Amino acid sequence: MKMQQQTIARLGEAVIVERELPQPGEHQIVVKTEYSAISIGTETMVLRGNANGTALGYNAVGIVVDKGAGVRHLDIGQRVACYGGGSHADYRLASKYLASPVPDHVDPEEAAFVGLGAIAIHAVRQAELQFGETMVVVGLGILGQITAQIADAAAYRVIGFDIEASRCDLFRSTVRRAIGCSQVEQVAAALGEGPGADAVLLCGGHKSDRLLDEAIKWVRDRGNIVIVGVPNTSFNRNALFYKEAQIRISRAGGPGRYDDNYEQAGFDYPIGYVRWTEGRNVEQFVHLLAEKRLSVKKLIRHRFDFANIDQAYRLCMDTPEQTMGVLIRYDP
Structure with a gap:
């Protein structure tokens, strides 16, 4: 036995x-x-x-x-x-x-x-981006870091956000042409005057955060918000209605x-x-x-x-x- x-x-x-x-x-x-x-x-x-x-x-x-x-x-x-x-x-x-x-x-x-890798790959697929589009990765823990690298390997423009400045520094050291932001205002500045991000991936979160509302602000008209981590899932309905963005859950590895x-x-x-x-x-x-x-x-x-x-x-x-x-x- x-x-x-x-x-x-x-x-x-x-x-x-x-x-x-x-x-x-x-x-x-x-x-x-x-x-x-x-x-x-x-x-x-x-x-x-x-x-x-x-x-x-x-x-x-x-x-x-x-x-x-x-x-x-x-x-x-x-x-x-x-x-x-x-x-x-x-x-x-x-x-x-x-x-x-x-x-x-x-x-x-x-x-x-490998498990985190499969989860990250499936999350990137759920964003349904095309060549040249922009993704914001929110939460630069281990899952967010791997997700950002995979998005970069797929030739997407990647903006990373985490309130921990050290995680942003790590992100910049592993992702080419990375834009790492530790304040919400920096994300808006990185997106500039354009239409907004084509997709926002929420790889972190807490039941008391307002990350989903921030994601709605950052995403473009009819863009995609993908929930990968466990953020607070309440949001401003009118803000979402105005953009007709989609919120979707990424279920594990696919x-x-x-x-x-x-x-x-x-x-x-x-x-x-x-x-x-x-x-x-x-x-x-x-x-x-x-x-x-x-x-x-x-x-x-x-x-x-x-x-x-x-x-x-x-x-x-x-x-x-x-x-x-x-x-x-x-x-x-």
Whole structure:
């Protein structure tokens, strides 16, 4: 009987428990984890909500050690980046569609942020921009930083906003021709006298903020506002009416998320009908790393051994403004 050590939420604390590792299903793989990455906003929200028994994490990279009969594109011994729940574990199950091979020249530390990468890619797609258009990324935490780099790689003009000046400085160091703003007035100035931003992506937020109203001010007539983080969702109806802008939610990594037929039973969506599933977004994240059009290395500020993962969460809970990329290392 194979056992795994997995991190779960237990009434506000992150604890490591030992559990039996299930055998892989027909469309699953077993991965020996090398690195996992904390999604600070989502995972601290789970802890603050006093969840009990929830497996934490959804970003990881590791080596395939077993697989089901229906897995043909991945081999045992191959390094893969994996998206999906329960990633902070020494061994974990993953869906075949949510695991992408990692080329040898790609740094596995960067590949460990694959879940956040897929979420960022799907959010950029939800903005429905065309070549030459402008995006404002609000909230320059780890998700916003990755989102901004992906938008830049797609040749959009990117304006970043965060009240933490240090995050704006980091943004300017990783995004070409970046315009980083730490005050709302600076965003308006960056947009100038033109029509406004074609899209505003809200990658951060708090239940008491007014970011949605600011986004309505910044977006152009009939532009798109995409909610990626968890901002306050109340807004000035008349301001939205005047512009007839659209507000949309970006659901995790893309089509297929929360669909058991896709994630567990192995039924893919035909590419002619659904071009970009969450699995294809996972592949694109690794592809961007492989082509060096995306760099996560500068975003990694903290590294912890798996045995000390509780200290990593305490840092994220106590001083979120000082955290960015938080990486967990596992024994070889």
